[in-house]
Amino acid sequence: MEMGARTFGPGELPRGPHGWIEAGVLLGDGVRLVFTNRLGGVSEPPFHAMNLGMKVGDDPSKVTENRERLARYLGRDSGDFAFLEQVHGKRVVELGPGRSLDPVAWKRLRASGYAYHRADGAACPRPGPVLCVLTADCLPLALYHPRGAGALLHAGWRGTIYNIAGHGVRSLCKMVKAEPGEVSAVIGPGIGPCCYRVDRERARLFREVFGNSQGVVIEGRDGTFLDLRTANLVNLQKAGVRPERIAVLDVCTCCREEYFSHRREGRTGRQGAFLLLY
């Protein structure tokens, strides 16, 4: 399905505690990419246990403790995390250099749990703060350019239709004044085509944007399914990223119970993707 991209199972990558995935090796040197799951935190059901989302109805003190645990694992201060108030849009925040957040973003993070309001992606040059995207079925997309910049994006079905992948590639390339041919990308854990059944209207929208022939909309025996990984692969390639530089994690958050899944559970927590540039 992946049109030249490489596909990896979770067993093929280094693992941290609780089965968290260390995927930086797929992007290049001087970069760390971590995907957490729902294990290793203190939240109570239905947010058990490692919920990192501040706006899903969980006890904020539990979320804060979970974020502190993650910060310790990553070896960074919890005040350096560029959490986004994700809204299924296409805005990519472009951050300046420096490991710490700017004072305004830091204040917002302390007050609301989010350093940047209404954004679904962030890009920064190295060394940067910790870029963060939270998900419960949507796809996290990580981008890296060897001239020293990275981006992390949140792509659910709306973000995929809005082509946030393309916006992220353009932000990143502008930042390092380079072409997209050297960009590496990782498509992280999210709902797979095995579980993402959609109604006729959603399927029609995706056919309109992606055409019939690319394996994005799949007619199954018991309904129509979307493959968001393939759709974002198409978006990345249209933006100029070479297929051999794209890695796809074959990890379905709806199939695997160690992940939060909105489709499987409804009210639930959020796992995270974290990108660190050294």
Ligand SMILES: [Zn+2]
């Ligand atoms: Zn699945």
